[in-house]
Amino acid sequence: MNNQANKDRLDKVVEMISSMAKLDFSERLNTEITNDPIDIISYGLNMLSEELEHNVVKKSKLEEINTNLEKFSYTVAHDLKSPLNTISALISLIEMENEQTPNKKIQEYINLLKETNDRSRNMINGILEYSRLNFRDITMQQIDLGKLCSKIAEEYSINKHVSISIDDHMPVIYYDETALTQILNNLLSNAIKHNDKDICKIQVSSRDKGKHYEISVSDNGPGISEAQKNKIFNLFENQNSSRSNSTGIGLAIVKRIISETNGTIHVESEQENGSIFIFTVQKKEEY
Amino acid sequence: MLKATTKSETIILDSSGVVKCYVHKDYFLELDDAKENLEVVKRFGNGKLIPVLVDIKESKGGSKECRAYFASEEAGKIQSACALLVSSPLSRLIGNFFIGLNKTKFPTKLFTDESEAMDWLKNFL
Known part of the structure; x- marks a missing residue:
């Protein structure tokens, strides 16, 4: 040729x-x-x-x-x-x-x-x-995660049985503030609702993972069984929980918001040893 | 030894326990070919999952439907593992499309050497 x-x-x-x-x-x-x-x-x-x-x-x-x-x-x-x-x-x-x-x-x-x-x-x-949940109205903006966490934690501080600690060096991230507030509120209120100790201890932390941040909310609650771990993010999965007055939609909404913003969420937990909910937030405007 | 010849392949089951399929020279596999060939492999397997060697060195590839069938659940019920024998850049490309984009339910691997492929497949007898 x-x-x-x-x-x-x-x-x-x-x-x-x-x-x-x-x-x-x-x-x-x-x-x-x-x-x-x-x-x-x-x-x-x-x-x-x-x-x-x-x-x-x-x-x-x-x-x-x-x-x-x-x-x-x-x-x-x-x-x-x-x-x-x-x-x-x-x-x-x-x-x-x-x-x-x-x-x-x-x-x-x-x-x-x-x-x-x-x-x-x-x-x-x-x-x-x-x-x-309408993701067309989402407005991504810079958010000081430390400040937002403190603001949300303040609302729970009225309860003397709840102690929320936030890491000192939380990053500034790019997210929709309403959505992020909804995620954190859901994770914090779940940790409190299901807690079985005299004092419910919650720790909010973040880790820089290169292209994204990992935000974690850990508690000293009863933990989640292996069988439940895969189900808790499904709609109505937790509705009949004996410990709480749960509607069973909170974590489903959290997962949906996080997935829509290209993130992931999972839980690490051992029964009787508390739970850690970890979700990811993209660093750049990749939503 | 069992031997069958279909429109697209020569299929042999010898004492090794591995089914060997040799695609005819310059043959382009369609979905019907894949179904016909797997039917023979199934018959040779006699109800058991069986490792399969497919020599695509002389083949001209396969249609998207054929590639999808290769990775289907149906195929997973017949083969315990599949080694694709390639040689030229063209056959390597075809092999990669067979095992790359459509995730199979059974182990698959590309080989350029038939005896190495057979050694690997014997792990799935």
Whole structure:
């Protein structure tokens, strides 16, 4: 093959790479499958483009399904809220009637009904809150993590059974302040809610991991069993916890916020030895 | 010894206990080929997971669907491990696309030497 023909083929290869750089994976090079180096590169690019195109389509389909599911759950939750409120009002009426001629057994049933109805309403509110998380409104800005942690910790300082320590050298990070407040509030209130000691001790720390920071919230609580570790970030997983009045959405929301900002969260814990929730925050504006 | 010839491969099970598949010269594997070949391997395995050597030195590669099938759950129910035998830059590229982008449920490795590949596969008998 002459030089001009090879140059033309290489121009096509460059064109194809340019398309791929623009995330257009629909192009294919017209190539023979031979051991000629340009053919090998062209064939490789074709296969790569094919795989990436397939994955892009798969991802967008999954995103569409996800959006539809979220819309569906929001609608269902919204529609269920009204009859549950009506049931709640009716229970109150029955309770008032029962107060006229008190019947212990009926009051017992009323209390059970109230409990069940409240739990259902909590779940519905949880689904609504989870579905309402709107990441389009997120505003990334510089935040002094130390200052923000101190501000949040101050709100918990009224409780004499809670002691929150914050590392001296917390970094300045790039995040949405509302979202970060929500994350920290959830982790701190969980640590307090589930604690079984006279004094609930919480430590907030950070570690520089190169491209990102690791923020950790550790406590001296009862710890989390191995089986629970994988489940606690799921919606409603913790709802029936015997120790607390949990709605079971806090950690699901925390995980969702962190995932949306390209971070990860995990928990390290041994039963009876407390837990450490560790989440990552990108250093640069990579959200 | 068991031997079968499909549209795309010569498939042999000898006393080594490893199924050896030799892709025909200049053959481009499609999904139907992959299914036909795995069916033979399954028959040779007689209900047990079996290590497989696939010689793609002379092959012209495979379609995206064929590559995906190679990594499918179905394939994982037949093969305990798979060694791909390559030689030229082209066959190495094809091999990497087979084992790189689609994560298999069983161990896979590229080899340029058949005896080394066989030594590795014998760990999965």
